[in-house]
Amino acid sequence: MADIARPVTLPGAARPAPPRRSFLREHPSVLWFMLILGIFTAGVTLLSEAFGIGLVSTSLVKILGMTLCLCLLAVAMDVVWGYCGILSLGHFAFFGLGGYAIGMWLMYARTEILVRQSLEAGTIPPTEREVSEAVASQIFSVVGSNELPLIWSFAHSLTFQLAMVVLIPGLLALVFGWLAFRSRVTGVYLSILTQAMTLALSLYLFQNDSGLRGNNGLSGLQNIPGFLDVPQSVISMWFFWASALALGLGYMLFAWIVSGKFGSVVRAIRDNEPRVRFLGYNVEGYKLFVFTLTAIIAGLAGALYYPQAGIINPAEIAPIASIYLAVWVAIGGRGRLYGAVIGAALVSLLSSWLTGGGAPNIDLGFYRIVWTDWWQVLLGFGFVLVTLFFPKGIGGLFDRLVRKQE
């Protein structure tokens, strides 16, 4: 359409090349985001207990680091939902799978160190088999087993488990997405299908013989093998930096992907899928790529989140978590990456502040509003209002600001 509006150039004359503008200049919001993220990270570092004046406690650093991971997850969710129009209710499951993959190594390696210490106190050194049996009975006695399940065969290898962080969510998303997209399951059907996948996964993990300790989940993940004598205040900062870096890189990657021609096609699929298909694009390929890539990033975010949380169990993966993720993105504003970050950070921090008992209760005289009881009610109805009256979410406010300036 733009070509028609352009002034006609003389035949034979070279068409002027469109001015090449840098990616960052075209998307100033990315630059702003990086700036704010950098200032935030530096600020927290200077206020932390380990590297600063100690105003920000270690547990707060952990919460902030975890929030950064959730923001990365929300950005991934925004790309798959806000840009590609797939309301996936499975991305928190991918997040959890990443956490499980790294959690297996954390738990195995730490238990192995402890087991070796106690066994080597004996007169003769332990055999490999004795070590692995002792580790297995340590980890699995809680589910009444003392054998190492098959899926733990490579849990001693950090490289292998790191590969799993990427491969398990990636392959699951690839296979599931391929099955779902090729049979043209779209819209609410697809949402329900992804929810079913999440449900199946969490039900599977709830079983004691799933090999992942049933509803006990994996615990003690905050202790990093090899750095057991480093204080948590320092480790929490390392993870905070890693989370900030991951969010920065992830944001940049997604911002780059959704701009340009690829991004246009993806948005077009969201707006009118059949039309894009008739234009000759391989719609399934695009959707599959976006779905799988976001699943992988979600897995990575999970692998950074759970060592900070210290524990992962199947309840984390339950379908409700994925729906909350959608709520964050919707409140923050779909179709803009910073909106997802704002939504995730705001709602999850507010939620942990209000449900953690940090907020003062309000005494109305005749009734006392206890936030731990009423926060969910507020969130639920607030969310209905946002959906009804502010479909663009908080991000929509920026639009108004910009419009006013113009």
Next chain:
Amino acid sequence: MPRTARAPWRWMSFLLLALTVVAVPARADTPLQDVLQTVQAEVASPARGTIPDVLRALLDADAPGTLEFLRAFADREVVERPEDGLFFIAQDGPDRSLILIDVDSGAEIATVTTRDVNQIRPNAGVRREIAAALVQFELSAPDPARRIAAMDAIARSPDPEQMPILAASIPDEPDAAIRARKERLLALLTARFETDSATRVAAIEALTGDVSTEARRVLNQLLQTEAGHAQFVPEGVNIARIRVVGEDLDLLRAHARLAEDGLVPPRPGRNAIRDALRAHVVDGHVGGIPVHRLTDEATRREAYRALQEDGLVPPLPTEAEMRAAVAQFTFYDRYLEDDPAVTTAARAALDSTRTRVGLFQALNLSLEALSLASIFFLGAIGLAITFGVMRVINMAHGEFIMMGAYTGVVVQMFIPSHTVSIAVALPLAFAVTFAAGVAMERLVIRHLYTRPLETLLATFGISIALQQLAKNIFGPQARPLTSPDWLAGAVRLNDIVSISTIRVAIFFLALMFLILLIYILNRTRLGLEVRAVTQNPGMAASMGINPDRINMLTFGLGSGIAGTAGVAIGLFAQVTSEMGANYIVQSFMTVVVGGVGSVFGTLAGAGLIGFLQKGIEWFNPANTLAAQTYMVLFIILFIQFRPRGIVALKGRAAGD
């Protein structure tokens, strides 16, 4: 024979337990102490010859507390006070004292030393007499419940001595059903304890095809085996099977069995080797191998053999040595029952029963599946209507189920009669959730018809708010929704096939809704309009149907059905604020598998999912979670092949 002498007391105490449960009716006749005084001398020094008179006197009078007294009498806990000749039950008190308990009131009378009273010690013969009399008495008791309780006690702990007593009570039995039960019980006892082989075999053959748990337990008991081994298979041993080492018996296991009997020296295991090595560390070496190298099994064995050559540790046999040792013996499983005719008959009876048991199990499973399907149908049909007509996904549907259940709970707070309260709760729950549904449609969903994905989110917001509200109002713990007594039991065909009455009721409720919905949709003006809007809203509007009104009513109807279903579900599941969330995903599955917008589709979906889940559970009964996992996986695959469900709308009605 100390075992048989002791045995009657064991089952007699069961019997007494059973009898105390069967409420003893208040009898205002002579107190027990007075009855005892009439036979004072015989009780004070019981003898085989005089005890029947005592028992007859006691049992004829049937004073309260007789059974407890007899139990104490048999357990040698009765004492006589020499001053007045009264009898008491004695319990051990502190410092070897005795606490005297009144036989009538059960109250503690006094604490005395053992010297103050005469302890009465009936001998084994007397005690057997007491037990037999008790059973006989109970088996011919006028109250049928007591007769049944006596038989239950016998079935729980059978004993050969009960056979003549049981046989004697059969001819006088007036109740045909109890008589049949007695005869079967006698057959079971005969099969187990009779000494004559032919009679036993006949009794066992009579059990063929009997699917009751009791009969199968007796047969299985007859077929119990124990492992044995000998150099030659001994004569007169009833061999179940011979085990071949290396095929159906592990070599190590066989060797260990010989070692247990001391026939061969035990083979040191991994831990024994490690401990032996630990005990023989010399200058950081074991058997000439430095300690730090002992990190694998092979090196450890090598070090052990070195120790063995020095004669320091017991030998570690090689595989060939073990084979040679084991080859000298025959390993077998033998039946505990020595009579081969009996075990053969029992095996045959059990084998032929197995098919029947399998069939009944399949029948029971089908009933359970049907019940599950009707629950899924109840949960999903409301959703199917709203989803089908309005293409709107209602994530708060589960909360309407919860709302209905809580309506039932509130009604039960005001109406104490369970039957009346359920009768009130069912329509009231419909009304409440109908109103809630209409309100939600008017306030929220109406504004989002063009944005279906956002309806999903908005209704989800409502869902979490309602859940938390319910938790704030009713508390986080589960509330009871009690079913009326006439729904409390179970419908039993035999020991295998039984289904609780409440599930039958739910099945009929689901059936009622099915018929009602089909009637409304196919035979009423509203149904016609609903179908028109389902198929083509635009065209329906042009024909003078008000889609707004239809949408509102449909949504109310769907929600109302969910509320009514909630009352039914609350009757057998716990009423909590999260109960709706447990059903929502399954309800969606049902709708999606069945096909959107069709009552029959939902029915088919519920049937498929219910039967599938129970079918999967059959293969792995212990694990309901696994069944659910596989079912969801199956549904995901199913959608691949029939993306529009079992009953798919065709043509333009399908929407695209």
